[in-house]
């Protein structure tokens with residue numbers, strides 16, 4: 001059972017931000033409610049004021065800016081909307097592919113991308129993907145707005161760089177140029193993934209110019225793997241290199257002991273998934 | 288501070304929606320879930336509470352044709368929308384083709400999952416009238432059944448799809 005609360009429906013970001021400031025710890029943003037209501041039902045948290053941001057116009061748009069080379073996604077877009085968007089399927093098909101596997105059909109219908117990211121649950125698929133994709137997030141308050149790189153947004157277990165009076169309003173996703181490729185691999189036996197690996201590779205003249213490799217679901221948040229990135233930079237993308245890189249990724253990744261799977265098994269999964277992610281990213285970079 | 292127009296001083300909200308095509312106007316506590324609203328206030332008991340955390344699908348209802356977990360959806364979300372529950376599918380005295388197919392293939396055992404299964408299948412077939420077995424498995428993966436082993440549920444959805452297509456083609 002849920003305890004009593006008051007629902008508010010601001011119609012602008014400024015109004016919502018002012019409410020957050022006014023009610024302080026007594027208030028929470030309420031988007032799809034798929035995480036929030038479960039926590040409240042289980043009495044893990046209570047908020048006397050829920051600020052329903054779904055009446056704020058313009059927060060669920062999906063658009064491409066070709067001049068800027070990026071796609072912008074509003075924070076209120078549901079997982080299902082991202083999975084089905086013709087624009088995303090055409091211009092950022094990996095995102096549609098990842099979104100189609102999130103949770104179940106009901107959670108994808110109600111749950112928003114912004115809620116997923118702001119909750120910063122360590123098993124988030126889009127969080128891991130966006131760090132590997134070098135996405136940037138826009139945070140807005142009554143005082144103005146700022147942009148934060150995905151890698152800097154996730155600061156700890158269920159923790160983000162968002163200030164208490166800020167809303168996540170949008171996500172900017174760079175459209176990968178030709179010669180770049182990205183892949184996301186996950187393994188799950190329950191609702192959320194047990195382990196995930198994401199790779200983006202920029203290949204030039206047959207060599208890896210740059211790489212962003214991220215492990216997800218096994219630690220306290222998405223974890224970039226700088227040593228593995230350094231190891232493959234400047235090298236020719238091939239199976240031997242990727243096997244060695246996957247070994248290093250598995251050996252160096254931080255594993256949090258929780259959930260159904262042992263730490264040893266999750267470490268093994270990271271190796272397997274990273275090898276697949278590297279191979280697919282290289283294949284996509286070449287196509 | 289601006290507050291919403293649908294919230295009263297006493298912590299209640301008003302809802303205007305339709306339930307299985309019938310208009311409903313209600314004043315309820317803001318924290319009422321859609322499941323409690325429909326089961327307790329409206330007395331429609333077809334949707335079941337099982338996991339209560341969006342994993343099993345026994346509580347599935349359609350909001351404007353889209354499946355949601357009514358156990359974790361505020362009734363607040365139904366404002367201005369069409370709520371469909373399992374009772375709405377046989378409202379005219381005959382079973383929906385999906386229900387009939389569940390009966391014909393033996394896809395029902397204890398029946399606890401069935402209302403959610405049928406409603407989820409309804410939204411799947413509305414979206415994709417001839418789904419493959421893989422399409423069905425992917426779409427229905429969030430609806431758990433502890434009895435049937437799923438095989439006959441997939442058969443039922445395919446059969447319902449075929450019958451509905453035949454009917455559309457023949458009419």
Ligand SMILES: Cc1cc2nc3c(=O)[nH]c(=O)nc-3n(C[C@H](O)[C@H](O)[C@H](O)COP(=O)(O)OP(=O)(O)OC[C@H]3O[C@@H](n4cnc5c(N)ncnc54)[C@H](O)[C@@H]3O)c2cc1C
Nearest residue numbers: 029031032033034035036103111112114115116124125168
């Ligand atoms: C059964 C189940 C399975 C799941 N499986 C997966 C999975 O496989 N992969 C995966 O990635 N995720 C999974 N999820 C998580 C799911 O993606 C999220 O629950 C959903 O996207 C959260 O969005 P929401 O709009 O419902 O957030 P809410 O519950 O409304 O909010 C979540 C949190 O974010 C805050 N918030 C929301 N929007 C904003 C905003 N715009 N600005 C600032 N703060 C905000 C809220 O205050 C709250 O603290 C699963 C969830 C469930 C319940």
Ligand code: FES
Nearest residue numbers: 337339341344358
């Ligand atoms: S009771 Fe709602 S999903 Fe299980």
Ligand code: FES
Nearest residue numbers: 396400432433434
């Ligand atoms: S028939 Fe018993 S749970 Fe599905």
